[in-house]
Amino acid sequence: MKAAEAMVKYLEQEGIKVVFGYPGAAVCPFYDFLSKSNIRHILVRHEQHAGHEANGYARITNKPAVCIATSGPGAINLITAIATAYADSVPMVIITGQVSREQIGRDVFQEADVIGAAEPFVKHSFLVKDVQSLPDVFKKAFYLAGTGRKGPVLIDVPIDIQEAEIEYSYPETVSMRAYKPSSKGNSLQVKRVAAAIAESKKPLICVGGGIIAADACEEVYALAEKADIPIVTTMMGKGAISGYDERCFGMLGMHGVSSANKAVTDCDLLILIGARVGDRAVRSPVFLAKTTKIIHIDIDPAEIGKNITVDIPLVGDSKIILNQLLEVVEEKTHIEWIEHLRTFRKTPSFTQAETGYINPKEFISKLSDAAGENTIYVADVGQNQIWSSNFFRVKKGRFLTSGGMGTMGYSVPCAIGAKLASEDSNVIAVCGDGAFQMSMMELATIKQHNIPIKIVVMTNKRLGMVRELQTKLYEDNQVAVSLEGSPDFIKIAKAYDIPAFRVTNMETAQEAIDKLVRNDGEPLLVECMVSPLESTL
Amino acid sequence: MKRTISILVENHAGVLSRISGLFSRRGFNIDSLAVGVTDDPSISRITIVADGNEYTLEQLEKQLNKLIEVIKVKTLSKDELLARELMLVKLSATPEKRSEITTIVDVMGAKIIDLSLTTMTLEISNTNFHLARFEELIKPYGIIEMVRTGTIAIQKGADSISIKK
Ligand SMILES: Cc1ncc(C[n+]2csc(CCOP(=O)(O)OP(=O)(O)O)c2C)c(N)n1
Ligand SMILES: [Mg+2]
Numbered sequence: 246m247k248a249a250e251a252m253v254k255y256l257e258q259e260g261i262k263v264v265f266g267y268p269g270a271a272v273c274p275f276y277d278f279l280s281k282s283n284i285r286h287i288l289v290r291h292e293q294h295a296g297h298e299a300n301g302y303a304r305i306t307n308k309p310a311v312c313i314a315t316s317g318p319g320a321i322n323l324i325t326a327i328a329t330a331y332a333d334s335v336p337m338v339i340i341t342g343q344v345s346r347e348q349i350g351r352d353v354f355q356e357a358d359v360i361g362a363a364e365p366f367v368k369h370s371f372l373v374k375d376v377q378s379l380p381d382v383f384k385k386a387f388y389l390a391g392t393g394r395k396g397p398v399l400i401d402v403p404i405d406i407q408e409a410e411i412e413y414s415y416p417e418t419v420s421m422r423a424y425k426p427s428s429k430g431n432s433l434q435v436k437r438v439a440a441a442i443a444e445s446k447k448p449l450i451c452v453g454g455g456i457i458a459a460d461a462c463e464e465v466y467a468l469a470e471k472a473d474i475p476i477v478t479t480m481m482g483k484g485a486i487s488g489y490d491e492r493c494f495g496m497l498g499m500h501g502v503s504s505a506n507k508a509v510t511d512c513d514l515l516i517l518i519g520a521r522v523g524d525r526a527v528r529s530p531v532f533l534a535k536t537t538k539i540i541h542i543d544i545d546p547a548e549i550g551k552n553i554t555v556d557i558p559l560v561g562d563s564k565i566i567l568n569q570l571l572e573v574v575e576e577k578t579h580i581e582w583i584e585h586l587r588t589f590r591k592t593p594s595f596t597q598a599e600t601g602y603i604n605p606k607e608f609i610s611k612l613s614d615a616a617g618e619n620t621i622y623v624a625d626v627g628q629n630q631i632w633s634s635n636f637f638r639v640k641k642g643r644f645l646t647s648g649g650m651g652t653m654g655y656s657v658p659c660a661i662g663a664k665l666a667s668e669d670s671n672v673i674a675v676c677g678d679g680a681f682q683m684s685m686m687e688l689a690t691i692k693q694h695n696i697p698i699k700i701v702v703m704t705n706k707r708l709g710m711v712r713e714l715q716t717k718l719y720e721d722n723q724v725a726v727s728l729e730g731s732p733d734f735i736k737i738a739k740a741y742d743i744p745a746f747r748v749t750n751m752e753t754a755q756e757a758i759d760k761l762v763r764n765d766g767e768p769l770l771v772e773c774m775v776s777p778l779e780s781t782l
Numbered sequence: 783m784k785r786t787i788s789i790l791v792e793n794h795a796g797v798l799s800r801i802s803g804l805f806s807r808r809g810f811n812i813d814s815l816a817v818g819v820t821d822d823p824s825i826s827r828i829t830i831v832a833d834g835n836e837y838t839l840e841q842l843e844k845q846l847n848k849l850i851e852v853i854k855v856k857t858l859s860k861d862e863l864l865a866r867e868l869m870l871v872k873l874s875a876t877p878e879k880r881s882e883i884t885t886i887v888d889v890m891g892a893k894i895i896d897l898s899l900t901t902m903t904l905e906i907s908n909t910n911f912h913l914a915r916f917e918e919l920i921k922p923y924g925i926i927e928m929v930r931t932g933t934i935a936i937q938k939g940a941d942s943i944s945i946k947k
Contacts, residue, residue, distance in 0.1 A: 360796070364803055369850040372796070389850060422945065423792060423853040547844035550837075 248376050249274035249407040252340070253282045255383040258415045261311050263287060263302060263665050265295040267322075269315020271342030271355065274407035276313075287665070287694050290686035292319050294658035296326020297684075300335045301662025304645055305621065305670075307460060309336040309390035309398075310662065316342045317355030320401070321362060325652060327397050328366040332649025333481060334458060336395035338386045339363075345405035346374060360401050368396030376409040384416045393426025394545040395458055427544065430566035434559045438540050439573040441514055441557060445538070447582045448474045449512035451497065453526075454481030454648065455519015455543060456563055462486065464567035465518060471571065473578045474516070475586055477505040479526045480634055481648040482519070488613075488638025494586055498526040500631040500782065504589040509533065511585070516540045519563050522552040523649070530554075542566055593636070602776040603754050605629065605703050609636040609675070611754070612701075615762045617671055618642065621663045625656035625676030628709040628781045633675050635782075642670060654683030660698045661690060671699065671764035678704040678728055685734075688741040688770075697768045699761045702734055705775040713781055738770040745770035784813065785839055786858045786865060786935045788943050789828040792851040793819055800849055801828065810834060810842050814867075814932030825853065825945075829934045831910075856943050858935055865935040868907045869916070870895075874924035875902040883923060890916045901926060 252275055256264070263285045268276045279286055289295040295312040303310035314320050320341040330337050343349070344356045360370050369389050371382045382400060390398040442448055456465055462485045469476050469492055476486050477497045486493045495502035497509050509515065509527070515537050522530055522541075530553035533539075541548075541555040542563055549558040559566060595607035609632050616622070617640075624633035624646040637644065645663060647655040660674035676684075681702045691698060708726040715723050738745030748757045748771060757771045791797045798817060805812055813831040820827045832842060839857060846855045875883055883902055887894055890912070896903035906916055910933055917928070937943070 361799070364800060365807055374795075421850065424850050545848070547841070547848055551841060551844075 246411065246413055247274065247278070247407070248379055248409045248411045250278040251379060251411050251413050252383070252402070252407070253278045253284065254413060255380065255415055256284060256311060257282060259383075259387050260308070264311040264313055265289055265298040265302070265662065266313030267292050267295055267315070267319055268313075269319045269342065269355070271316035271344060271404045272313060272340070272407070273342075274404060275340070275342065275402070287661070287690060289658070290689050292322035293326045293654070294684060294687050294690070296323050296330065296337070296339070297652075297655050297658035298662035298665075299337050300326065300330050300333075301623065301645060301659035302666045303330075303336050303662075304659075305643065305663045305666035307336075307458065309338045309387050311338050311340065313340045314342070315355070316344055316359075317357045320359035321357050323359075324362060324366070327363050327399065329647050329650040329652040329655060330397040331366040331368070333454060333647065334395050335397065336390040337397040338390050339397055339399045341399065341401050342407070343372070343401045343403040346403045347405075349403065360399065363399050366397065367399050368394075370399035370401070372401045373403065373406050376406050376411050379406070379411060380415050381419070384419045385421065388419050389424065393424075427546070427560050428562045428565055430542070430559050430561035430569055432569070434557060435566065435569045436573060437557050438516070438559060438570060439575070441538060441540060442472050442474070442516075442574055443577070445514035446579070447512045448472065448514040448516065448579065449508050450474050450476045450516045450518065451479065451509070451520050452476060452482040452485045452518050453479040453520025456482060456485045459519060459544070459563040461519075461564035461567050464564055464571065466492075468567055468570055468574060471576055472574050473580075473583070475508060475579075475583050477508050479520045479523070479648070480646060483634060484639035484642065484644040487640055489640060494590070496634050499528060500525070500634065502635055503591065504586060507589045508586050512537060514538045514540065516542070518542045518567075519544070521548045524552070527553065599776055601749050602774050603748055603751060605632045605773060605775045605779060606636050607751070608748075608754050608758075608773055609633055612673070612758050612761060613637045615758050616640070616642075616673070617762060617764065619670045620762070621645065621660070621667065621670045621672045623656040623660040623663060623672065623674040625674070625680040626651045626653045626710075627677040627680060628705070628713065628779065629675055629677045629703045631781045632703075653680040656680065657684040657687050657698075657700060660700070661687060661696050664696050664698045669764070671762060673699045673701065673761055675701040675703065677709060678702055678706065678731060678734070679708045681734065682728075682731065685737060688738065688743055691768050692741050692743065697766045699768070700770045701761065702770065702772045703775050704734070704772055705777045705779060706731070707777045709777070709779070710781065712777065734770065734772045743768045743770055745772065747772045747774065749774045783835065783839075784831060784833055786863055786933065787830045787832060787843070788856050788858060788935060789830065789846060789852060790820070790854040790943065790945060791826050791828060792853065793824050793826045794851055797826070797851045798828075800851065801846070804845055804849065808841070808845060810838060816932035816934050818934075829932065831933050853945055854943060858937060862937050862941070863935045864938055865909055865933050866907050867910050867913055867930055867933045868905070869913050869928065869930040870903065870905055871917075871920065871925060871929075872901050872903050872927040873920055874900060874926055876900060879923060883920065886919050890919065892916060
């Protein structure tokens with residue numbers, strides 16, 4: 246059969262049901278056979294969104310998701326999405342068409358070295374030069390993307406390879422001598438961790454996105470229960486524990502809540518699990534490490550000791566390690582310590598917004614309370630991301646956001662992918678008016694493929710986050726942050742035949758919330774008018 | 783602190799660019815890099831001499847290990863390694879200077895590999911330090927052209943960097 250047909254079959258073998266992409270001449274052979282399979286193709290309106298949609302799909306299924314683009318501009322349009330996935334360790338397999346082998350290196354039409362361009366942002370990449378290597382390349386790509394520290398893997402397939410004949414076969418397993426992801430934790434280190442927990446009077450667990458990737462949320466909770474340890478999360482770790490749980494003290498960091506930050510400064514033992522101690526999470530790791538004993542559990546040895554000096558490093562799969570720990574950690578209580586932390590928990594009080602505006606924090610807080618248990622909430626980037634992080638509390642669902650890269654325009658496409666991965670969940674994307682204009686063409690994708698997500702646009706007519714920065718650090722010299730000239734988003738939505746309405750006060754807000762939390766199979770756009778002077782924290 | 787790092791990698795196209803990309807991206811400074819195939823044709827060995835503190839070197843080793851095609855990374859301590867660099871140098875040498883130069887060549891353990899009426903071409907293989915001294919000695923005669931490889935290194939004694947089969 247043609248290699249293009251085999252490629253489709255490999256995807257079927259990998260259990261792929263949905264792919265996201267945008268065609269062009271260099272991937273036409275592959276598309277030709279894709280159309281003859283049962284795999285559903287979602288035609289996006291920009292390749293970047295194919296990447297973000299695969300990202301959302303992958304984060305919900307926790308398996309590699311696939312996106313496709315053509316050579317040259319198509320492939321290069323994917324770069325931002327690849328970098329976004331890489332920064333958040335999201336498993337993806339990216340398939341790009343390439344010019345034919347004998348043309349590579351001659352700067353022919355739509356030739357771009359996407360392997361070279363994407364190199365800093367991929368876990369690994371393959372330029373297929375020999376058609377016989379194709380089955381192995383696909384098997385390896387899925388294996389690499391979905392194991393160890395997950396991440397994007399790129400396969401660049403020249404068009405003449407797609408057209409070549411190949412005998413169909415697909416390997417059951419792969420082995421790569423240089424790739425052996427660690428799994429079990431060193432038992433000596435596990436004992437040291439248990440001893441440190443036994444000794445500690447004020448222990449704290451900080452969970453990052455790694456816990457969700459390792460599917461270890463239950464295990465973390467079990468450990469926290471057994472040794473009575475409070476939990477804080479990073480932005481990527483949000484949702485690993487319910488935000489309504491007594492044990493959860495919120496998100497730490499520069500934009501976090503005071504209870505979480507107080508917990509980090511006051512604890513005597515900090516157990517970091519699947520968290521890489523990014524600069525937004527812990528601002529002065531050097532200082533923290535001096536006063537606090539640090540345990541760092543991570544699947545990626547390179548993360549340990551990278552950003553913070555660690556007393557007890559423990560490399561491995563956090564689900565396995567937590568099970569190891571659960572066997573040796575003794576039961577204990579920390580009533581006083583947790584009581585102490587409770588005093589820093591604030592019941593939020595919201596100030597009344599000026600006429601014509603709503604208080605976005607109050608809106609999100611109310612939305613949070615009203616949302617169904619399994620809601621998937623996708624936060625964009627900007628002031629609205631911080632409002633979302635601090636006022637949306639996950640129940641049993643998920644909180645998705647571009648944590649590492651902070652890519653504006655992520656939320657709408659990510660929500661589309663997430664919805665396709667979990668139709669029973671209500672999926673709500675919340676973004677700013679700036680970010681929405683980076684991805685609003687996806688309304689067409691929503692319409693064309695009938696993907697009923699809910700969208701909230703927080704309109705402050707500004708690039709609010711940058712505006713605030715300029716106000717604070719540049720004597721309020723507001724440069725290039727006005728979004729004057731933006732369209733009427735309600736009209737935009739209606740042009741796509743998507744129901745939409747505007748919220749300008751708390752009464753209409755309540756109506757909007759009632760509609761937003763309903764998983765009724767209808768897409769919806771709600772625009773919330775927010776004061777341009779609203780502060781992030 | 784200078785360190786010599788030996789890296790075994792899959793002998794694939796593109797591996798070297800991944801490695802050099804990693805160095806520049808992460809801000810690691812390298813003094814020299816040498817690469818060649820090993821006795822196993824599927825494996826190449828890269829020797830890097832890099833400068834940096836403990837933290838940088840640990841990070842460097844870990845980041846290298848993350849590359850899928852890197853099979854093994856080992857930082858060799860100064861006491862345990864035998865290091866060599868190769869230098870070829872074309873010196874301006876009229877017939878009357880030849881014997882003087884030949885003395886230097888003999889004492890320093892170099893070799894004369896070519897002659898012309900006005901030049902001598904010398905070859906020397908030794909440590910980076912020794913090569914620097916050699917260069918100092920021949921410089922006064924007038925170096926026309928000089929070329930040197932990066933350092934390659936191997937462990938002393940019976941120890942070796944091999945991969946588990
Ligand atoms: C692709 C991209 N470009 C630029 C930025 C820098 N940036 C961070 S927040 C922000 C403003 C976002 O504005 P908006 O989407 O309206 O959200 P708001 O802050 O107003 O809530 C900008 C420009 C970014 N994060 N991503
Ligand atoms: Mg805005």
